[in-house]
Amino acid sequence: MMKNLLMALGVALLVSAAAVADDTRTERVHFKKGATSATVEDTIKxxxxxxxxxxxxxxxxMNVSMATDNSANYFNILAPGKNxxxxxxxxxxxxxxxxALxxxxxxxxxxxxxxxxxxxGEAANYRLEMIIND
Incomplete structure (x- = not known):
């Protein structure tokens, strides 16, 4: 019985983690011709x-900075090939x-x-500036 309970708990945790992971949106950033920076403004909840x-x-x-209206709003940077x-x-x-990258x-x-x-269920409005120079 304990084994079944642990297995059910493990499955529930995996489903919860998958549901959280599925709430990630991906957007490719394109710099305008000749520009070294791009800025996005958005909201997450x-x-x-x-x-x-x-x-x-x-x-x-690389220089990345974020202004936000929620003190629990942050960003991480992941290198190529890292998830x-x-x-x-x-x-x-x-x-x-x-x-330096x-x-x-x-x-x-x-x-x-x-x-x-x-x-x-808090929300955050943010402005993210990304700069890349040689």
């Missing part, structure tokens, strides 16, 4: 998150990143709400 994907080369400099391992974690480092490829800037705010 609850467990929603957005992956902004932009291509860059190793050695280029769950962030090279920058906003909740511990703040809403400003500047640094380690690899060629698509970087994800994942905008999200902390779980405590998501659980309460």
């Amino acid at each position: 609850g467990y929603q998150s957005v992956d902004y994907v932009l291509g860059a080369r190793a050695g280029q400099s 769950d391992e962030a090279m920058f974690i906003g909740s511990t480092s703040g809403n400003q990143f500047e640094g 380690p690899a060629n490829g698509d970087y994800k800037i994942r905008v999200y709400l902390m779980r405590s705010a998501a659980r309460r």
